[in-house]
Amino acid sequence: MTEIAFHFNAPDKLAYACRFSRKALRAGARLVIHGPVPMLAELDRMLWSLSPQDFVAHCMDDADEDLMTASPVVLASDLGRSPHHDVLLNLGFEVPTAFERFSRLVEVVSSHDETDRGQARLRWKHYAARGYEIIRHDLVLKGG
Numbered sequence: 001m002t003e004i005a006f007h008f009n010a011p012d013k014l015a016y017a018c019r020f021s022r023k024a025l026r027a028g029a030r031l032v033i034h035g036p037v038p039m040l041a042e043l044d045r046m047l048w049s050l051s052p053q054d055f056v057a058h059c060m061d062d063a064d065e066d067l068m069t070a071s072p073v074v075l076a077s078d079l080g081r082s083p084h085h086d087v088l089l090n091l092g093f094e095v096p097t098a099f100e101r102f103s104r105l106v107e108v109v110s111s112h113d114e115t116d117r118g119q120a121r122l123r124w125k126h127y128a129a130r131g132y133e134i135i136r137h138d139l140v141l142k143g144g
Contacts, residue, residue, distance in 0.1 A: 003104045004127050005135040006120065009111040013091055014043050016108055016139070020089055021047065021056045021073050030084035031073045032102070035091035040075040043091075047073075093119040095126050111140070 010016040017033055024031045033043065040060065047056050058073035061081045068074055069083045076082050079098055088102040093116065099105050107123060110116040127134055 001132065002100050002102055003135070004107070004132045005104070005137055006107045006109060006124060007137045007139055008109045008120075009138055009140040010108050011111050011139075013108050013110055013116075014039070014046055017043055017089060017091060018046055018050065018056070020106070020108075021058070022050075022054055024087055025056055025072055029072075030086040031089060032079065032082045032084050032087070033073065033075050033089045033091060034079060034096050035075075035077065037077045039091055040077060044075055090123075095123050 007016070007020075021031060021033070033040065035043070044058070044060060047058055050056060056073055057071055058075060059067050059071040061068065061074055061076035061078055063071070065083070068081070072084075074082060074084060079088075079096055079101075085101045085103065087104045087106065088096060088099055089106045089108065090096050090099075091108055096105070107120060109120040124134060
């Protein structure tokens with residue numbers, strides 16, 4: 001069963017996704033980041049602007065299959081094309097389709113966007129109603 005964690009109170013979801021990507025990459029995990037196309041395009045720009053020592057090898061889900069398979073991090077608006085099923089980081093408002101194919105799902109929730117927080121509550125209820133145990137991480141208590 002997929003392990004589900006909610007990371008609450010992210011002051012900047014995209015900056016958090018960059019840090020999470022670096023950490024996942026250093027731990028040897030294969031990561032898929034899911035969200036709306038405009039958000040993923042901005043995240044792509046942010047990942048390319050990281051310092052050389054923090055570089056995160058990644059590609060968008062419209063890349064060719066060989067590149068997606070070789071990339072440890074894939075930015076995906078369509079999870080149907082995902083070559084990896086290790087960790088899924090959800091930046092979107094909706095429950096990701098076929099999230100249960102992943103070993104881990106991490107939901108990132110904004111500290112200041114009430115719409116995002118409300119949608120996160122609905123996703124939490126969705127997972128809980130299906131019997132998933134949910135791990136809660138408050139990023140304010142952890143220092144961001």
